Amino acid sequence: MLSVIVITKNEAGHIGRCLASVAWADEIVVLDSGSSDDTVAIARQFTDQVFVTDWPGFGPQKQRALDKASGDWILSLDADEEVGPALAEEIQQAIRQNAIQGFEIPRLSSYCGRPIKHSGWWPDYVLRLFRRDAGRFSNEVVHERVEVQGPIGRLNQPLLHEAFVDPEEVLHKINSYSTLGAEKLFKAGARASLGRAIAKGLWTFFRGYVLKAGFLDGPQGLMLAISNAEGTYYKYLKLRELHRLHR
Incomplete structure (x- = not known):
């Protein structure tokens, strides 16, 4: 039995397509x-x-969502992700195996309408399919991961991810994730300065656009490199501000 779990908040623009793509699941x-x-x-x-x-x-x-599921196998999705027919078939075949406790799935993400094949985004293997009694989620408030006890396999067909629909959503997520990232770093005891925030942002841009060949993703590749750099810059700037407020 396969259970699909999804967490949501204000995902009316995505959730219908997400759930329709897994209507074949048991739960x-x-x-x-x-x-x-x-x-x-x-x-x-x-x-x-x-x-x-x-x-x-x-x-x-x-x-919490995992605790409410009853299936032997769990497929964890974000609301802006979809399972295509080929991946659905591969998942149904994979869960018949006995030796594997979880599977990583390559995720193909789109940015403002374009699937991103470079920029460090592809193939973005994510562990989303696992036996319920072998896995649980880490406790991080952001950038959480599934921790699975036992051997892990890989699927071939991609999970489709509509990461950013338009620049408005980009700006919203930059603000939200940079805040969560700063809070996580603060709790871990990390420190930041204005110079470090600038350096981290510049390195993020260079890594994504040059080293990871983001320039091959066209205008969206440039936009992605800039927005990633902004997110990193603001994360460390907010970390600096958290330390100032807690002196």
Whole structure:
């Protein structure tokens, strides 16, 4: 039995396509954290396993969703991801195996309408398919991961990820993720200066656009390199500010 788990907040623009792509699964669990749009109503068109709770961070929230699932196998998706027919078939074949406890899936992400094949984004292997009794989510509030006990395999067909729809969403996520990233670094005892924030941002741009060949992704590759650099810069700038506030 396969359970799909998805956490959501204000994902009305994505959640319908996501859940439709896994309508073949045995169970779908959606855990929402107080959406103000139609996310919950849309999700309930696909499953009666829709729950609303508070927001403790990505890792704890995904673990909550996992705890509500009953399948032997778990497929964890983000609301802006979709499973194509070829991947769906590969997943159904993979979960018949007995020796493997989890599978990494290559993720093909799009940025403002263009699938990104360079910039360090492809192939972006993510561990999303695993046996429920062998895996759990780390406790990080951002950049969480699945921790699986046992051998891990890899699938071939890509998971489709609509990472950023337009510049407005880019700006929103830069602000949100840089704040969460700064808080994570602060708790770990990391420090930052204005100079370090600038240097980290410049290195992020150079790595993505030059070393990872982001220039081959056209205008979107340049936009992606700039937005990644901005996110890194603001993360360290916010870390610096957190230290100033807690003197």
